[in-house]
Structures are given as structure tokens and as C-alpha cells.
Amino acid sequence: MTSPMPAPPYAAPPGPWLRSPAGLGRATAVLLGLVSATDLFACYADLLEMNVAGDIVDGAIGADVVDRADHADALYGTAGIAQGTALVATAVVYLCWLWRVRVNAEVFDASRHSKKRGWTIGAWFVPVVNLWFPRRIVLDCWNASAPWGERERSGLVNAWWTVWLASLCVDRVAYTRWDRAETAPELRDAARVMLFSDAFDIVAAVLAVVVVVQLTRLQERKVLSGELPGPALG
Structure with a gap:
């Protein structure tokens, strides 16, 4: 009696159908670009906050500095709202795209x-x-979508995930320092860390765009190659 074949790590549920990820991929890339734009706007607000706090530290306190401080605070608040809104919208569409490529x-x-x-x-x-887990899921999708026989590649996915995790850590430090800042020197230092955090977020968003675009293209090319074990693209 022959021994049974070993089961794969995960047997897929019956009935998955191929559907083009192109539309969701484009929408996700555009929204990630919007996230980068809001982060760039936040960098400008951080610079204003840092400069105003620096003027106060240097003793330049007057009506002009007060007006600039009010303007910087208003821009900082607007940037935070824009970043939060863009992030939520992007997360929803991104998860829809990721589900599509996973299936x-x-x-x-x-x-x-x-x-x-x-x-x-x-x-x-x-x-x-x-x-x-998310990195592993994206990497599994990447390797399953690559051309048949191609060696597994993880460099781009690893770079994106490493920068993403680092940006989360930097964000946590930046917001903690900002919340605890009370004096002008502390505000200046907190704004400097916040500037670095927002710049780091831009890098993470750009790498995410590259991963989304590349994985979407891999799946489109694999479908067009005609070498499919399952049903046709729907």
C-alpha cells in the first residue's frame, strides 16, 4: 500500500475564482500617493512648528512670532486630520486589493x-x-504569482515591511514626545522628531506603492500567459 501524499500547509477552500486586481491596484496606489502627499504637508507643518519654537528659544517673542505660532498650530492640526482621513480610506481599499490578490x-x-x-x-x-503575519501573507501571494519556476524573491517585500515597522516605532516616539512637550526647547525637539517621522512615513508609502504595483503586474502577466491551473479570469 502506498503512503498518502503529505498535505500542503494550507488547503485552499473550494471554488476560488480569478478576478483582475488591476482596478483595485490602481486605486490603492493612488490612495497611497495621497497618503504621501498628506505626509509631505505634515512635514511642512512640522518645519513651521520647529522654526517658531526655535525663535522662542532664541528669545524672539513678539506679535509676529505669536501669529506664526497660531498659523503653525492650525496647519499642524489640519495636517493631522488629513493624514488620518487618507490613512483610513487607503487602509479600506488596500485590504480589498490584498484580499483579491490573495484569492x-x-x-x-x-x-x-x-x-x-x-x-x-x-x-x-x-x-x-x-x-x-501580513508580511508572510504578501510574500506568499508574491511567490505564488511569480512566473512558473522563478526563484522566490523577498527583497522588495522585506524592504517595505522593515520600513513600515520602523515608521510605526518612530511615529510612537514622535507622538509621545509631542504630547509630553511643555517648554519651547521640548516643542522644538518634538517637532524635529515629528518631521523625521512624517518623512519616514513617506518612504514607507512609496515602497508600499511599488509592492502593490509589482504584485498586481505579476498576477496580470500570469493570467495573460495562459498557464493557469484554475478557471479563467472573471
């Missing part, structure tokens, strides 16, 4: 996936595992 990747090669499909969304919201 497609199951059709390409179900054995490539080490996490169940539900983790595609849930992994981002569960503490601790959200530090590595």
Missing part, C-alpha cells in the same frame, strides 16, 4: 500559502502577530 494566488498555487485566507484581513488587527 487569485490560491488559484495560482494553493500550496504556497502558510496562513489561512481569513488572516489576510485579521492579521492586521491582532496584536503581536500583526508584526509579521
